Amino acid sequence: MEQPNQSYCRGSQDKTLLAMTIGQAFDRTAAQYAEGEALVVRHQQRRYTWRQLAETVDLHARAFLALGMQTGDRLGIWAPNCAEWLICQVASAKLGVILVNINPAYRRSELDYVLKQSGCQWLVCAGSFKTSDYHAMVQALKPDLRGLISLDSSPPPEFVPWSQLSALGAGVPAEQLHSRQASLHVDQPVNIQYTSGTTGFPKGATLSHHNILNNGYMVGESLGLTAQDRLVIPVPLYHCFGMVMGNLGCITHGTTMIYPNDGFDPLLTLSAVAEEKATGLYGVPTMFIAMLDHPRRAEFQLSSLRTGIMAGATCPIEVMRRVIHELHMGEVQIAYGMTETSPVSLQTGADDDIERRVTTVGRTQPQLETKIIDDAGNTVARGVIGELCTRGYSVMLGYWNNPEGTREAIDDAGWMHTGDLATMDEQGYVCIAGRNKDMIIRGGENVYPRELEEFFFTHPAVADVQIIGIPDERYGEEIVAWIRFHPGHVANELELLSWCKDRIAHFKTPRHFKFVDEFPMTVTGKIQKFRMREISIEELREQST
Structure with missing residues (x-):
């Protein structure tokens, strides 16, 4: 009841x-x-x-x-x-x-x-x-x-x-x-x-x-x-x-x-x-x-x-x-x-x-x-x-x-x-407040960061990768890949895009790449994806001005 x-x-x-x-x-x-x-x-x-x-x-x-x-x-x-x-x-x-x-x-x-x-x-x-x-x-x-x-x-x-x-x-x-x-x-x-x-x-x-x-x-x-x-x-x-x-x-x-x-x-x-x-x-x-x-x-x-x-x-x-x-x-x-x-x-x-x-x-x-x-x-x-x-x-x-x-x-x-995550009001209307894990919705397509991260791990130069979504006017969200390379290895954005082309669907391909030596972390060693989002949004804003 x-x-x-x-x-x-x-x-x-x-x-x-x-x-x-x-x-x-x-x-x-x-x-x-x-x-x-x-x-x-x-x-x-x-x-x-x-x-x-x-x-x-x-x-x-x-x-x-x-x-x-x-x-x-x-x-x-x-x-x-x-x-x-x-x-x-x-x-x-x-x-x-x-x-x-x-x-x-x-x-x-x-x-x-x-x-x-x-x-x-x-x-x-x-x-x-x-x-x-x-x-x-x-x-x-x-x-x-x-x-x-x-x-x-x-x-x-x-x-x-x-x-x-x-x-x-x-x-x-x-x-x-x-x-x-x-x-x-x-x-x-x-x-x-x-x-x-x-x-x-x-x-x-x-x-x-x-x-x-x-x-x-x-x-x-x-x-x-x-x-x-x-x-x-x-x-x-x-x-x-x-x-x-x-x-x-x-x-x-x-x-x-x-x-x-x-x-x-x-x-x-x-x-x-x-x-x-x-x-x-x-x-x-x-x-x-x-x-x-x-x-x-x-x-x-x-x-x-x-x-x-x-x-x-x-x-x-x-x-x-x-x-x-x-x-x-x-x-x-x-x-x-x-x-x-x-x-x-x-x-x-x-x-x-x-x-x-x-x-x-x-x-x-x-x-x-x-x-x-x-x-x-x-x-x-x-x-x-x-x-x-x-x-x-x-x-x-x-x-x-x-x-x-x-x-x-x-x-x-x-x-x-x-x-x-959602709320329900007195009339039974539901409002979605957040999403499962860090799922990205790009142009109506669901993209799960974990799937993409495991894909990038198969690239010989990639030591670690974190995938995040950031707001985008056209597609709702766009994909950003933060990548750390193995010592002595490197790849540029063009090489990674070319590598993605015949291997994964186009809508899963990151729009932006950021190459780093380390990721933002808590004192207990947990990745701070929210901080990565903030940094990516700010850097892209600066590039566009």
Whole structure:
């Protein structure tokens, strides 16, 4: 029972959870809105009605059966936003195949780790994206997989071209797909998403049909999505933001999904909103700022917009005002969550005032519970800072093949410990006061210093390294690496940047380097990262004046 003075809140029980698999929910929507527009992929110049999308999904699911994919197999997908990403997402879900999301910015060592840790048997990948040659990286790794599928029209011989899958699928009876789909249940794992680990290596958050289907549904309910809505999704599909809040939010409501490009481009996103008469738009604050400040924004008629979600970082009040007035998004909402909670656990409402939308992350989502606790595990009073915890349908099954990490994150009572510091007010609105460890959020991407520090330790010249985040107007935060070299060794900034280029994702690469003989420490020998932040901010300020 809720105690009014305690930081505990139970979300509304008015909305019923969906007791179905992703495949069942997709089929229901496709039947209900068969001739409605389901998907628009502007950079590929493709459009699908729900009927056409369902036919394509089923054909490719049958092709996966022809290749021998079994329930519980892991299928990696390493590609930017495209029609094939969504087709893989739904087709694999219909077979009980677990989709492993791989960040398109990953380099060889990161790809190698994820494929091995998840035990991937299959990989679907693009030929290339931006500066990444996916085929070359896969060929260099020679991963132990049962099959490779390429989205490229003429891939190397060891890859099956995506274009051949239709013929493969045509040879498998539809009854075989229906039989497999009917054998699945809602609590089976359907997705593994890697979240940068505080202990150095990413952990694979394992999510079920029940987890992510219902989270997409509840987010869509809060936005008031219907089959008349058209949602522009410029955020990456490999994140929960794109594939759950975007794709599954639309699938559960018959809403049209619109991908403006393979990666975020402010001009192409504005163009998609205007030309497709979109009613909703997703993004992190840096994306909205880039669109608002684009020199050609005034050319586009954006008045069809009404709603959307801003997430991934705190939104400055001036940006929120501009989104509401200049982008016509009067019902824009803020969402908070983490991959381990499918992702959203708190969300503002369409009628919350602007103050609530910039100072809080909203209230507890329907069918979930949140509480804020002290170090001893006791629920704190309202207004008191403590650790935010979430419990309910959205909490992951666990970290893939990592029982110890799972036990550290989810307690015996089923509470997911977020590691974020927060307060809860009398109305149940939650304000995030600080973050787990020293996590950096750069342009909506989570970067854990420990993971980066362990990476830099592999450089032959580096004796010690400390990674910190400092404020940045464009990305919210930027990464600074403090480095101490081994005696007799040295490397300059250019050499370190070049070394990072083919080994780690671009968003993890430090923007600034500082070479030191020692780090600021307490008398007991503990590193003072707060002092390092102060020094870095001051030195960069002096350089810019």
